[in-house]
Amino acid sequence: MKESIRIASGQGFWGDLPTAPVDQVRKGPIDYLVMDYLAEVTMSILRKQQLKDPSLGYARDLVPLLEELMPEIVSCGIRVITNGGGVNPLACRDALFASARKRGVRGLRIAVVHGDDILGRIDALGAAGAALTNMESGAHLASVRDRLISANVYFGAAPIVEALRQGAQIVITGRTTDTGLTLAPMIHEFGWSMADHDLMAAGTVAGHILECGAQASGGNFLGDWRSVPDLAHVGFPIAEAQPDGTCIITKHEGTGGLVSEATVKEQLVYELGDPTTYITPDCITDFTSIQLAAAGPDRVRISGVRGRPPTDFYKVSMAYHDGYTAIGMLTYAWPDAAEKARAADKILRTRLADLGLVFDEIRTELVGLDSSFGPRAVPNEEQNEVALRIGVRSRDRDAVERFGREIAPLVLTGPPSVTGFAGGRPRATDVIAYWPALIPKHLVTPVVDTRSMEEEAPR
Amino acid sequence: MKVRLIQYAHARSGDKGDTANVGVIARKPEYYPLLLRALTAERVAAHFQGICLGKVERFELPNLCALNFLLHESLGGGGTLSLKNDAQGKTLSCVMLRMEVDTDEPG
Structure with a gap:
């Protein structure tokens, strides 16, 4: 087992700084590059694109970006995990394999995680007991049923872990949680049991810190914004995860920005609800258990995180x-x-x-x-x-x-x-x-489909 | 002495649907008791009157010397429904930090 792995945040949202993932790969050592592309309404935008052209529906920027990085990803053994597959992760993989051929890259294995799209099964799921009532307003789905554009289940880390186990160098998912992208490599590398809720929670906290990119490393920092050096060349955050669940938040040397207790704290409270009950498909995390300590320049240690068992539900994100x-x-x-x-x-x-x-x-x-x-x-x-x-x-x-x-x-x-x-x-x-809703976990199953480019005939 | 909260705390705000969250962090651990004392849910609700149309919930994070507030019905419906310039509540952190707090108030 490795003593630690370096997981780098490459994008905090679709449209984030285009040079960030390139810098993460080139400006220092990393093991994993994780990129979050999906805000709440992004899936519906992607669905509209797919309706116009069935070969679209994913974050298109991802293809030229990974095309540029492919040789280094393969030669350095960096693995990429992203939810940029949107509503059409299979088409995203087709496009990436085409890019790989163009660049003469060989032996690339790409996994697709799908099964999150339930738009075509809403009525069947309703008959099976998933009412998909609006979890905020309590409204019945019938009031918007004929106006739905997209409906996606948020999967957690588990299908990504399976994709990594199957040897994928790039994992393209549909709707997965932002935090699952970061937690999954820890489970995979350290052999963590998903029944160890404290470890699941530790990885989830790291994921929460990484999921908004530079917002953890000096961007949008209100504490003492003038003190943040060289935001023009801001380094995106990196989580150095250890087998015991301890994690160091840092960034590449020589980059701008700032990783301090204050910048990390601001990101920890971002989009937070009840801090004792941060719910993901993987666990319930208690943010009041997080221990933070400075650990050198641009290094903050996270430890002590406690978790509880997950609920029996996935969250569903629908748009109408x-x-x-x-x-x-x-x-x-x-x-x-x-x-x-x-x-x-x-x-x-x-x-x-x-x-x-x-x-x-x-x-x-x-x-x-x-x-x-x-x-x-x-x-x-x-x-x-x-x-x-x-x-x-x-x-x-x-x-x-x-x-x-x-x-x-x-x-x-x-x-x-x-x-x-x-x-x-x-x-x-x-x-x-x-339209946010809940669905019993047993009604939906993620699909993991891993292929090498040689198995895939050129189209 | 009445001072603006920004001297004692920093903050970040964001959205979940029509609910805004404002996380308020003490600039030094010794300021946390002042936040606990001065920033009651009632006072924050009064401060955000006309912005927050629903209830205010307060949560404590003593480990981070921070408080987290949920301001319900604050974002004009939230998401793409909202007509607000700040539909995601990104600047509500600043509205919070402009609040005046009394440093002499007994604990």
Whole structure:
């Protein structure tokens, strides 16, 4: 057994810094590169892409990225784990094998973890006892059943561990938890039993720290943001995991950013609910058991993590159509910037009412004054400028489009000293609403499919 | 003495649906009792009046000298439904840190 393994975070979300995974591979030694691509609504965006072209539906950036890194991944024995397979991980593998052939790479083994997509089985699962009631609102699925776009089960570390056992150098998954991507290599390398809940929790905490990329290594750090050196070349976090569950959070030498107790603490509390009950498919982690200690420059030791058995449910992430939104912005200058913006808002609302347009919501914010602070905003008599930001939402697409034609006229028919209408007319955008639910684990089974490129005939 | 919380704490906020979480971390361990005393769920709810339309829950993480707050119904519906500029509550950490706390308040 290895004494420790280095697991490197390459992406914190789809669209994160493109050079980060390249730097993780080239700027120092790592054993695993893990990349999280899937936010809550990403699956529905990918589903839309797949409906237009059946060969899509995965994070497309992944293919040129791994194509570039493939020779090093193979020669250094680095293994890549990512949930960038989205709703079509098999097509992602096809594209990666094609890239490998193009680059003359041989012997590459890629695993696909799927079975998370239950959109086609919703009714059968309902008959089997999975009501898929909204776990936040308690609403019945029937209210959105005919508007569903995607439905995916969050799998945990187990199918990724199986993929690693089958010798995959790259593991492409559909909807798996962010934390499972990091926990899986620890289970695989150290032979951890998944019944050891403390170890599962230790790996889960490491996964939580890595899952948002540089947010653990100085990015978006509020504590003392000026103290973070060279964010232009920020090093993404690396977890040095040890067999006993202890873990060092660090980054490559010579990179920018900062790993300190404070930067790690900020990431630990990010998107946290009840800290004693952090639920994943692998365990329930108690964040109040985490012990943090400085362990040298840009090194923080995590230990003492306690866990409890997992629940009998997987979380399901579903998305459905829920009308349209559009957002318009105009900028007003001193004097009386905020007062003029509010007057313009009133005029616009009057015109919308005169047109008989009905919206579920019209929201006005003055960016530069109160969009973050709301009623807590401190008034400023000498306000230099504010951006009037008006959004509407409706099931009626025509009403939303019509709203878009009412913004520009304000420039010549409303209060003075207004500018910033360069982006064109606001367009109606689909609202993809999120429907979280639970499903009994016994009703869904992950599928692990590992192949070498030689087994796969070129298409 | 009344001071802004930012002198004693740093914070990070994020979203889960229409609920925002704000994690508040003491800048030094000796400041944690002040956070425990000053940042009651009731006071935080009052501070976020007009932003948080639902209830406020408070959780303690003594190991990190931190408190975690859940602000329900704070993100205009959350996700792509929300019309808010800050639909993910990323800046609510700053709203929290602007809160005034009384350092002389007895424990």
